[in-house]
Every structure is written in structure tokens, then in C-alpha cells.
Amino acid sequence: MARHENYKILIGKNVARTPNLTVATLADGEIAVVKDDMTIMNAGDTIANSDYCYVVQGCFEGGVRVAPRFSAKIQGLQVTKWEGTSYAAAVQQVDIVGAPAGLAGNINLVNSTEYRLSLIFTYDKVIGSERQLVRRFYYTSDATATEQEIAQAFATAITNDDVAKDLVSATAALGVGTSWGVTITAKAQAYKVIDGYEQVTFKTVMDGGFSDGGLTTFAQSVLPNYGSGTYAHVSDLERAALGYDGVTNLMKFPVPSYPVYAVDPDTYDIYSIMHSDRHATANLNKDGLSPEMTIVALRNTQASQQQNFEAELNPWMASCPGNFANVAL
Numbered sequence: 001m002a003r004h005e006n007y008k009i010l011i012g013k014n015v016a017r018t019p020n021l022t023v024a025t026l027a028d029g030e031i032a033v034v035k036d037d038m039t040i041m042n043a044g045d046t047i048a049n050s051d052y053c054y055v056v057q058g059c060f061e062g063g064v065r066v067a068p069r070f071s072a073k074i075q076g077l078q079v080t081k082w083e084g085t086s087y088a089a090a091v092q093q094v095d096i097v098g099a100p101a102g103l104a105g106n107i108n109l110v111n112s113t114e115y116r117l118s119l120i121f122t123y124d125k126v127i128g129s130e131r132q133l134v135r136r137f138y139y140t141s142d143a144t145a146t147e148q149e150i151a152q153a154f155a156t157a158i159t160n161d162d163v164a165k166d167l168v169s170a171t172a173a174l175g176v177g178t179s180w181g182v183t184i185t186a187k188a189q190a191y192k193v194i195d196g197y198e199q200v201t202f203k204t205v206m207d208g209g210f211s212d213g214g215l216t217t218f219a220q221s222v223l224p225n226y227g228s229g230t231y232a233h234v235s236d237l238e239r240a241a242l243g244y245d246g247v248t249n250l251m252k253f254p255v256p257s258y259p260v261y262a263v264d265p266d267t268y269d270i271y272s273i274m275h276s277d278r279h280a281t282a283n284l285n286k287d288g289l290s291p292e293m294t295i296v297a298l299r300n301t302q303a304s305q306q307q308n309f310e311a312e313l314n315p316w317m318a319s320c321p322g323n324f325a326n327v328a329l
Contacts, residue, residue: 005274005291006244008071009237010057011261012298017308026058026068029261031296031305033312043311046319047076053316055273055296061259071294074275076320078289081274082313084327087229087267087300092186094222095204098151099175105217106179107147108210114140115209117154119164119184123201135164141209148172150209151180158184167200181217186224191264193239197232199224229268234297238262268297269306269329271313300329 013029021032021040033041035050042049055071097117099105121133139153151172158170171183186200201224210216227233238260242250247258262268273296276289298306310328317324 005293006072007241007293007295008069008244009234009241009295009297010055010069010071011234011238011268012057012296012302012305012309013263014266014299014302014305016304023056023068026056028058028060028065030058031298031309032056033309033316041312041316044315045312046316048319050316051076053313055294055313057261059259059261072275072277072292074273074292074294075278076316078276078278079273079317079320079322079324080276081272082317082322082324082327084269084271084329085228086269086329088225088227089267090188090199090227090230091222091225092188092199093201093220093224094186095184095202096181096217096219096221097154097184097204097206097210098147098181098217099173099179100181100219100221101173101183102175104176104179105181105219106175107150107181108212108214108216109141109145109147109150110209110212110214111141111143111145113145113209113212114138115150115154116207117210118205119158119168120203120205121167121200122203123198133163135161137161138208145209147178147180148174151182155182158182168202183221185222191232191235193235197230197236199226229270229297229300231262231264231266234268234270235260235262235264237295237297262297267300269300271296271298271309271327271329 012031015027015030018025018027023038034054034056035041036052052073052075057069059066059068098107116138118134118136124133127133137154137157155170155172158164167187169185175181189198191197273294275292277292278287278289281288314326
């Protein structure tokens, strides 16, 4: 199901809280919560002190202070979710055909038979919308087949393949006794702003000698995990949100200059607020609710910035009708 809320992302830097803070004195990358009177929310303030609030980010360009960035108005009565996710690094997928290194397992042995192994790459949604991205590998065993020759042959074939070699690594290794296996590991992809973040995922399919009259051990020893709060994740969120600020032409050449605040290779904890903007409509008897989302990305290595933000927002969120639990990252 498609998401249809507008969202804005605010990104904090590794800065300490400015003394006697006001909206006008926010440091570059400093994040704060302001009340309906545009003063900084105090730790312990509730919806009784301010029925709505904004999250605000201090901004500088070329060392000069510019207008701060504001979230949409967060109306306490219309907040539906308040949550956070700590930074987590991406974990690459690992599949093992046959025996893991030093452990039990096997490749089914059949003499003078063709073995077939296919890697079906599922991560690329552009190619996947038209066809599967599949690389197929073949090896015919000799009259005295061994697991070692089969494992090494497939590891070499994958390593030498023009497409697969950039997406996965393949290593043949000895298991227990005379058993061997092939470990296939997805490769982390370099982040490209234009292409967006991609993490390789794939399916491994075996037939032919692998299952002819016997079974080959197979395990997905490491499940892929996309992680959270990496520079690539935050950068993609930020650039996707540019359209809500009116920056809609990203195909022009040369690409127009527009402000972005995610910093490579910083990593972030992510806070998100789901809320709606309640407003008058042409129907005099009915208000409208426009869905909104406010995302705040704070450097996960700067505890004081996060502590201040949580201290300002947690009591206010707890006092909302949703009675939201504290978020502590």
C-alpha cells in the first residue's frame, strides 16, 4: 500500500546545546522543540503549556546564519505515533552451498553429471519490473567426482562472472573430513546519490547433480538486514523530501544546487512523529485532516543533543491523548 503523508526530515549535527537558547540563536545543526509562542520548550512542559509545537533546525550556509528549518505544525490532539530507531549497520546476506568452513555439511556427489547453480538477484526493482536478474553457472563433474572440485569450480565461476563478481563474493572452503562448500556473500554497494541506496539480496537455486539421487546441504547463514540511520539511508530520505519543499527537477543538467544536511560518513538515530494537520475545509460543517510525518535524524555519537531533544519532547508526547511512551535512544 502506498504511503500518502507529506514528510519533512530535520538533521542534527554533533553540537552542544546553546546557552539561553532561542530560535534566533540556534547553532548550525542544533535541534530544538519550540512551543506555540516560539519559545524553546522546557523539559517537563506538556500539552497544557502548548497545544502544538514545532521541531526546528539551526542552519548556516558558508558560515553565515540563515533562516532555520521548521517541521510542520505538530498538533498534540492529532499525533498518532511517536517512536525512534537506533542506528544499526547494514548486514550482508550469506548463503552456503554444501559445508560451511570447518563444519559438517555436504555437496551431493554424482560422477560425470552436470551441476547447475543459479543466483537470482532480487534487490534491483528497476530491472525486476521487466525481468529477473539471473546468473547461471554450470559444471560437469568427472568420473571421480569430489566435493572439492565442485566447490572450487563454482567459486571460480562466480568470481569470474562479469555481473556476479560485483554483487557477491564466492569462496570454496573445507568442511569436515572430505566435505566442501561454497560460501556466497553479498557485497556492500558504494552509495550513489543519483541511483539511491541499494543492498544486494539474492536467491540461490540448485539442480542437476546437486539433487540427483541425494541432497546437498544449504543454509542462509546470515539474513540480510538493511540497517537504519546510515548516511545513505538519511541522505535518501532527505533527497526524497526535497519535492515537498518545491525542489522537483532533479534531472536538469547540471543539477541545480540545493541545500542538503546529511553528512558522510555520519550515522544517525532516527525519531519519527506521525501526525495530522487539522484544518478548515470548503465544507463548513467539517474539518479536514492532512497526514504528516516529521522525521528527526540526530548523530548517534552526540548524547547531549539527543538528551535535550528527548527531555523536551517526551513529557509533551506523554501528555497527548495518545499517552505515548518515552523514546530513549
